[in-house]
Amino acid sequence: MNPARPVVTRSPHRRVGYIPCPWLQSHHVAYESLLECRFVRIALLYPPLREIFHQPFRLDLGKLGTYTPDYLLRCASHDDVVVEVKPQQFLSKHVDKLRAAKVAIEGRGLRFLVCTEHEIAANGRxxxxxxxxxxxxxxxxxxxxxxxxxxxxxxxxxxxxxxxxxxxxxxxxxxxxxxxxxxxxxxxxxxxxxxxxxxDKECHDGDFSARAWFGGANW
Incomplete structure (x- = not known):
């Protein structure tokens, strides 16, 4: 894993910014789209969460190039989660790279989830x-x-x-x-x-598992 690229520059085409959460961590959480912003709001309420990082690292995927995930969630009992936030309409275009990233990330003992607007906005949550x-x-x-x-x-x-x-x-x-x-x-x-x-124990069971909380697109 390599350090991630610098993030959050102004753009006329997308919403960028930071979300402060000093009760959880000293650093703000960056986002580079409205969909990422909506994801972060939900992630900040995830019970096992201890710290969240935007674009935490870069992976070399060989012929598929490099890949930088959107978020790393450090969680209780080291049950950490890497999340890609992607509009549903773009999944098919990136499916090969996401599958390769999933193998690489899970090979390092991390969970990998892809969240689209369907999971993030389910029932207005x-x-x-x-x-x-x-x-x-x-x-x-x-x-x-x-x-x-x-x-x-x-x-x-x-x-x-x-x-x-x-x-x-x-x-x-x-x-x-x-x-x-x-x-x-x-x-x-x-x-x-x-x-x-x-x-913390209850937060790892049932409703508070990463899959139950964030869902995950079929890709």
Missing amino acids: DERAGVILRQARSHLPRELVEDLLARLRNLRFPMSVSSLAERLDTRRDRIHYLIGRRELHLAPSLSDTRVFNGT
Whole structure:
């Protein structure tokens, strides 16, 4: 693996930028398209995530040239995931290179997934992720957050956001803040109907596996 190329330059043809997430890591997460931006919002809510890197390395694929994946997700228990974010209409054009990259990446003990708009925007979950992350970037007094977290320990999960807000006698936006700040978790749909207060072990089972959370295009 070689260092990735420099990224995120202004372009008149695509959306580029950075997403700050100081509660998770010190460096911003870059994106070079609106689809990548929508993916990052969902990835930042993935319970096992510990750190995320944009264009983390470059692979030499021989006759197929070089390949730079879009994201590397460092996760709990070293169950790391490499993700290619690609519009569905372009998959067939790049299928040989993606298959070769999959072999090379999985040969290094990493999981490789390809995510398209179908997985990212399934049932509007990317929009829900955006709402949650806007709340996460707001400010709540530390004393209030600590009080909410202390009272969470006596509750039985999962439950809905509305039920949790009622049990804690607080507002829904504050529950979204805790979800965005990764104190609470949602199922992969990011629906408000199921909120979890899970451990790292639980985050590797069932709903919180990489395949369940991110899906993966058939290619």
